[in-house]
Amino acid sequence: MTGLKSLMQPHRLVLMALFAAFVLWCALSMRWDWLPKYAPLALEGLWTTLWILAVTTVLGFLLAVPLGLAQAIGPWYLSAPARIFCTVIRGTPLLLQIWLLYYGLGSLFPQFPWIRSSELWPYLRQAWPYAVLALTLSYAGYEGEVMRGAFSGVAKGQLESAKSFGMPRFTMFRRIWLPQAIRNVLPTLGGETILQLKATPLVATITVVEIYAVSSRVRADTFIVYEPLLLLALVYMVIAALIGLAFKRFENMGPTLRR
Amino acid sequence: MELILETLGLTETAALLSLSSPGWGANLLRGLANSLQIALGAFGMGLVIGLFGAYGKLYGGPILRDLLAIYTTVIRAVPELVLILILYYVGTDLINKLAQFMGYGRVEISGVVAGIWVLGIVQGAYATEILRGAIQAVPPGQIEAARAYGMPALLTLRRVTIPALMAFATPGLANLWLIATKDTALLAVVGFNELTLETKQAASSTRSYFTFFLAAGGLYLMVTLCSGVVFARIEKWARRGQPSLRQGGL
Structure with a gap:
């Protein structure tokens, strides 16, 4: 109820009216006649964006857990490579990483006949495996750093009490350490997932047809500049809002400290 | 020197990366200079926007606060690549309209200025949030004390608020600077000759992709x-006189 009440302040009503007028002006005076023709392609692109986002965040997170663990408690021969990996990933632009993998590996693989004759070759000739690989590594690099902090942030007494109950080490990790570490960094993970969403349009530069590539194509075909871009921005805002809502729900699922 | 290169099998790489004409080293360095120039400009513009934005969000009227909330939310939810395109087209359109209105012909906008304008607006949104949090972390008693002495607002900002918020803002701003350097790579997509695009051109004309992309990665790194070293020193300087949390000073 309070949310509705805070929306009903006079200046907000004026702002909303202005915004509605802007939307109406966009709808009426801008050109949207290209929309029905490109709608199927746009839906396909949206689906590509979403599955790339989902696959890379899940795989990246699975990779980030050992990376974080190695940095938090690992011996030096595990923690040093993990730290170097995270530094390199976080220190270079994602666009450069994507191009390195796509153009670099893409020009290297055809030189080996056994790769060309292998069953993986039809996939390796396409762009999306490189996109998924680059985005996964990037997410793992950023999240490895987050998980390092999360693992070392879990209260020591929790782990000690688990140990004193005679819990095996893996069970302790699975039941005590990992869940608490994840819960502590859920807000950060939500933010990082939105950052990952904002990284997905970069794969359009290596010919993966996702929603950004579709909008570029509309611009190139019809010479309409603003309309596809505005719609694209709106689509990304909606997806970002949905991710934010989903993580809010995750956060509310666990027990919270009352302050 | 040449013997070492020979034994490592890197003679070809060294020739490709050499600074003189057949090598592409000079192009990469020129790209790096462009990237740094844009990153510095955008970071500076972002700081200015961020300071005004943070003050507006904290002390501004309800309309200003709502507008700033929309600005930071929208900028942080839309991919930088899309924002760069939108802001680039809007900026060039506006300047050309203005130039026509004032009676000049079409104006060519230099890539550096366009890059700074576009990335500066994006950085401003993040800087607003960072500085807002930092201003809130300054103990209010310090600002109140300055007011009680009758210090003018600008002097308070310069002598009290900014030095006190530096300690809280530096980690966030360091992160933002790194984002700025990496976001310059996105300008490659709109065809601006910064490091990433120079690298791609060099790589695709010599067909040795790994050499050049790894070299550019090394430069960025x-x-x-x-x-990182510079910002660590700045933070140490900004935190001087504060009790260290590590030694259990609390």
């Missing part, structure tokens, strides 16, 4: 690591 060098910038990142050097900035």
Whole structure:
């Protein structure tokens, strides 16, 4: 109820009216006649964006857990490579990483006949495996750093009490350490997932047809500049809002400290 | 020197990366200079926007606060690549309209200025949030004391608020600077000759992709690591006189 009440302040009503007028002006005076023709392609692109986002965040997170663990408690021969990996990933632009993998590996693989004759070759000739690989590594690099902090942030007494109950080490990790570490960094993970969403349009530069590539194509075909871009921005805002809502729900699922 | 290169099998790489004409080293360095120039400009513009934005969000009227909330939310939810395109087209359109209105012909906008304008607006949104949090972390008693002495608002900002918020803002701003250096790579997509695009051109004309992309990665990494050292010193300087949390000073 309070949310509705805070929306009903006079200046907000004026702002909303202005915004509605802007939307109406966009709808009426801008050109949207290209929309029905490109709608199927746009839906396909949206689906590509979403599955790339989902696959890379899940795989990246699975990779980030050992990376974080190695940095938090690992011996030096595990923690040093993990730290170097995270530094390199976080220190270079994602666009450069994507191009390195796509153009670099893409020009290297055809030189080996056994790769060309292998069953993986039809996939390796396409762009999306490189996109998924680059985005996964990037997410793992950023999240490895987050998980390092999360693992070392879990209260020591929790782990000690688990140990004193005679819990095996893996069970302790699975039941005590990992869940608490994840819960502590859920807000950060939500933010990082939105950052990952904002990284997905970069794969359009290596010919993966996702929603950004579709909008570029509309611009190139019809010479309409603003309309596809505005719609694209709106689509990304909606997806970002949905991710934010989903993580809010995750956060509310666990027990919270009352302050 | 040449013997070492020979034994490592890197003669070809060294020739490709050499600074003189057949090598592409000079192009890469020129790209790096462009990237750094844009990153510095955008970071500076972002700081100015961020300071005004943070003050507006904290002390501004309800309309200003709502507008700033929309600005930061929208900028942080839309991919930088899309924002760069939108802001680039809007900026060039506006300037050309203005130039026509004032009676000049079409104006060519230099890539550096366009890059700074576009990335500066994006950085401003993040800087607003960072500085807002930092201003809130300054103990209010310090600002009140300055007011009680009758210090003018600008002097308070310069002598009390900014030095006190530096300690809280530096980690966030360091992160933002790193984002700025890496976001310059996105300008490659709109065809601006910064490091990433120079690298791609060099790589695709010599067909040795790994050499050039790894070299560019090394350059970016060098910038990142050097900035890390600089920002660590700034933070140490900003935190001087504060009790260290590590030794259980609380």
